[in-house]
Amino acid sequence: MLVLALSWAVAHSETPPLLDQVGHRVETGTARRIVALAPDVAELAFALGLGPAVVAVGPAVDYPEHAASLPHLGALDVESVLVWRPDLVLATTAGSDPRLVERLRALGLRTLTVDVTSCARLVEACTLVAAATAAGDAGAELAAGLRGRCAEASRRGAKLPRRGALYVVWWDPLIVAAPGTFHDDLLRHANLSNLAPANAGRYPRVSPELLLSSAVEVVVSPDEPDARALFARVVATAAGTRLARGAARVIWLPADPASRPGPRLPEAYVALVAERERAP
């Protein structure tokens, strides 16, 4: 009887299956041929020391330098991925077509999708990829570094006065980051209260009149050539009058880490806090 009970206990004490950030089960084991579909997961793979195993990357991958020099997928479709015979495909909810991932899974490929909506989720993604690829210590080390940088941003941000803010991802039409996105988390770490609507998706199109609301004290935007030109157009219209006279402060963040939920994202957190510290 005792033997039976012990056997039952052992059988039911197995490690729970590893799930990725969209709830799919992921088989663990060393990865020798990785295809990274998006820039943030490519960066994550390299930061975890998996670079030598990455055989191909998505069309938009340009960092780090070694990743940029790898073969790029011509198109994000099943055939383009299969031709590289990957044993792991890294995808992201921020830029990968979920139908492609589903199709690859149906064909028996090991896939892992990350869904980074906050610094905590980034740390979790880092630990997850490390666990799935048996990267072990590298994952723990990277996760600790990311956690530390975000905590630093949060600690410094808490000393700043609270302000109403928008994170503008596109100026014309006006598109902002809503609560539940990593951009929202970026604002919160800098003690900024996101004024974007929460009931209209992750990146809603909003009325240009929102820029005239006195509640908007800070506007954060990624610093891209297109963004600067479109911002200039908005400022020249009636909707941009508060911005034009400086009633709301505009903070431009380096677009590369600020627009990519990868391992350099905490740099954007710290950069935003530093900008706010300069002129709270």
Place this chain on the structure above:
Amino acid sequence: MSGRADAGLVVVLLAALAGGLLLGGPGASPGQALSVLTGQGDADATAAVLGVRLPRLVLALAVGAALALAGAALQSLLANPLADPFLLGISGGGAAAATLAFAALPAAAIGLVPAAAMLGAAASTGLVWWMARGPLGPSPTRMLLAGVAVNAATSAVILAILALAPSPRLAGALAITMGSFAAATPEAAWWLAPYVAAPLLVLLYHGRDLGLLALGEESAAGLGVEVAIVRRRVFLAAAALCGGAVAFAGVIGFVGLITPHLCRLVWGYSPRRLFPRTALAGAALTALGDLAARSLLAPAELPVGVVTAVIGVPFFVALLRRSP
């Protein structure tokens, strides 16, 4: 019936004007907007009401009038109740060119998108007319078939552009295909004015001819209508209306299809009675649609084309069911 219906139309139009200025945005509450209109608002509320809402309202009224008029003219010209600016590929040509310009132009040149849309609409108009020409001139059937073909081609072009557009530009390119008045400026409203006024005059001038064309081409010709000339002028007038609308607001569906039918159910078939009322009804419907688009999830905005369809279709079905 007609007098009461006219009064009802005026009331709806006034409601659209008042709502468009007083409601629907985070920049000024209704009380603040009222203060602005009485000359007592602060600078930001004044910018919201007079700088953002007023041009937006004027543009919505003008675009709605243009689309409804174009639909009425094409339905009369082609003797087809399903004819509208989209069926003939004119809007599609404008939208394809605007989408291409938005995806490909440097950001500093985005202001050229309306001009590109106008050129695209003109090109697709010319293409439809050229394709429809047969030995006896362009017949309604050939024009519809040519329009369907051009529409299919422009839809394919738009899909290809959306598939290839750099991802940060995708949202703006999509906005063109779904319609929006968010980027309205006073200049846009002024630019659009001649594209509505001149075709309206052409359509009113040929109102009697279009009425006779409804009896059949041979009968109309027998009664002195120069069928080929009327057809060309009315088609070009409709094309100008569509091109102007798409250039400044993107693609807004259903207004051009439904408004003329609604107006026929109320005011009958005489083009001279129908056209001015259709223009006003289209203006009111579109302005109310825009008000709903920016109010329902404020400060988020819905595509105005979605709202015009949601408002227009049930109303249309109800009137259709009640009509004899």
